[in-house]
Amino acid sequence: MKKRFLTLLLALALLCSLTLPAAALQTQPVEVGSALELAQAMAAPASPRRGLFRARSVAAEPTRVIAFAGTLAGGYGAERVLHLAAWQEYVLEFSDAQTAQRTLAQLRTDPNVTDCFLDETFSAEALSGLWDETPSYSWGGRTMGFTTLRHQAQLLLPAGSSVTVAVIDTGADCTHAMLQGRVSAASYDFANATADVTDINGHGTATAGLVADLTPDAVDVMVLRVYDDNNMSKASRVLTALEYALENGAAVVNLSLGWTNAIEKGYSFLNSVLAQAYASGVVVVAAAGNRSQNNPTGNADDVYPANQEAVLTVSGVNRSRAFDSSYSSSGTAVDLCAPGSNVVVAAPGGGTSVRSGTSFAAPHIAAAAACVRLAQPGLSAAGVRQMLYRYADDLGDPGRDDAYGYGLPVLTRYFHDRLCPGQRFRDMPAPDIWSHEGLDYCIAAGLISGIGGHRLAGYARHARADRAAALGGSRQPGDCGHAAVYRRQHRRVVLSGGALGVSHGPRVRHVGDDL
Numbered sequence: 001m002k003k004r005f006l007t008l009l010l011a012l013a014l015l016c017s018l019t020l021p022a023a024a025l026q027t028q029p030v031e032v033g034s035a036l037e038l039a040q041a042m043a044a045p046a047s048p049r050r051g052l053f054r055a056r057s058v059a060a061e062p063t064r065v066i067a068f069a070g071t072l073a074g075g076y077g078a079e080r081v082l083h084l085a086a087w088q089e090y091v092l093e094f095s096d097a098q099t100a101q102r103t104l105a106q107l108r109t110d111p112n113v114t115d116c117f118l119d120e121t122f123s124a125e126a127l128s129g130l131w132d133e134t135p136s137y138s139w140g141g142r143t144m145g146f147t148t149l150r151h152q153a154q155l156l157l158p159a160g161s162s163v164t165v166a167v168i169d170t171g172a173d174c175t176h177a178m179l180q181g182r183v184s185a186a187s188y189d190f191a192n193a194t195a196d197v198t199d200i201n202g203h204g205t206a207t208a209g210l211v212a213d214l215t216p217d218a219v220d221v222m223v224l225r226v227y228d229d230n231n232m233s234k235a236s237r238v239l240t241a242l243e244y245a246l247e248n249g250a251a252v253v254n255l256s257l258g259w260t261n262a263i264e265k266g267y268s269f270l271n272s273v274l275a276q277a278y279a280s281g282v283v284v285v286a287a288a289g290n291r292s293q294n295n296p297t298g299n300a301d302d303v304y305p306a307n308q309e310a311v312l313t314v315s316g317v318n319r320s321r322a323f324d325s326s327y328s329s330s331g332t333a334v335d336l337c338a339p340g341s342n343v344v345v346a347a348p349g350g351g352t353s354v355r356s357g358t359s360f361a362a363p364h365i366a367a368a369a370a371c372v373r374l375a376q377p378g379l380s381a382a383g384v385r386q387m388l389y390r391y392a393d394d395l396g397d398p399g400r401d402d403a404y405g406y407g408l409p410v411l412t413r414y415f416h417d418r419l420c421p422g423q424r425f426r427d428m429p430a431p432d433i434w435s436h437e438g439l440d441y442c443i444a445a446g447l448i449s450g451i452g453g454h455r456l457a458g459y460a461r462h463a464r465a466d467r468a469a470a471l472g473g474s475r476q477p478g479d480c481g482h483a484a485v486y487r488r489q490h491r492r493v494v495l496s497g498g499a500l501g502v503s504h505g506p507r508v509r510h511v512g513d514d515l
Helices: 002-019 035-043 097-107 146-151 203-214 235-247 271-279 358-375 381-390 411-419 465-472
Strands: 030-032 063-069 080-084 089-094 113-118 163-169 219-225 252-255 283-287 311-317 336-339 343-346 352-355 432-436 439-447 454-462 482-488 491-496
Touching: 030 035, 035 080, 035 089, 063 097, 089 097, 097 113, 146 358, 146 411, 163 203, 163 235, 163 358, 203 219, 203 343, 203 358, 219 235, 219 358, 235 252, 235 271, 252 358, 271 283, 271 381, 283 358, 283 381, 311 358, 336 358, 358 381, 358 411
Parallel strands: 030 080, 163 219, 163 252, 252 283, 283 311, 311 336
Antiparallel strands: 063 089, 063 113, 080 089, 343 352, 432 439, 439 454, 454 482, 482 491
């Protein structure tokens, strides 16, 4: 009888051992030597032992609990425990989510555990709004820091501020996606005396589209057509359009047009109105002009109205931020430079094209002036100029030079100083750590040598702030990162720096009298 009883006990013990999860018996952690080994081990989860009465089935992804501790007493009923000693990290795997939840509660009471969390699954939407900045079509959008402003205008700009930029050109395709909802009701065709400003050339769609593409919705584009269906215009039309722009509240005017041999011909028909515009605070931006048969040396001083003191004159640079002498004029009249080579612009009919010329550099500066005016509505035309000069990267000889003027404005630093007055952009502290949905995030900023801006040296997420900080500088995503993070209105503002390492596309040279 006694022997039969012992046999029964042994059978029951064997039965229990077969039906218990394997990990309940396996309390010794599996040691891994690096984060890569840990990732590989988790990617190939241990196959659970099947109990005597357990049906065969495909092993599901285990539910994991991550714990940080110097030592972990026991396996807490986990089917497998992975241990990464270098980070004092334990990964406990369970086939039963309820058991994992109970274990999580127990671990939170363990004095040896500094932190623990459930390894929840979440989609990419969990962080929507943090890194979802859509770049401008123009590569200049990132180079000059426009992209962040467009997406965080409500945090960076005074509430209710708005600005109108008048674009005096060949008209525009106002149905284009870049311009929808952005065209001022005051737009007008001075060639045909009508409100229909339809562009049959494409040049005006490109310049007006650039202004809209680079700026937030608070900027309206007043399209003023001065060329007829034969692509011909008159000085009087340009003059009247400029007067009309001032009468109807334009704060910035873009003139991607001009006349060569200006010194010889003594052009002056816009001078009086240009002077009035400057005195009344309106910023007039003009293209420096392109090399052509009429301007073979590429001299901006012989292009009208680029050679006038009352306008901001803009030369063109390429993706390497180098003066592009293949088309751009230079001279003492040049005040600033901007992206003008192989710029993606709006095209009539809803598409895009790639064009080069100072015509497309000028709208970048017009857009920058509009952004400054949005941020500081009461600033004079001289004040806007000084802001653009002050926050321009000096790309040529020290100070102003004939190719770059005072340099390429970078709005990133301008808005940095607006947010953190008195703190130099280069001295922005890093890393910055914040929490989101139970995880800590870290941004580390690094200086870009020779660029004068910052990019993201790394960003990481982790359950512990110190781990996130440790991982923060280990990644370098993309060719353009984020310069700095600020807290404003209970949200974080990320200002992006300049682009690097962007490959050059095919050069497209626009031929014509426009600039």
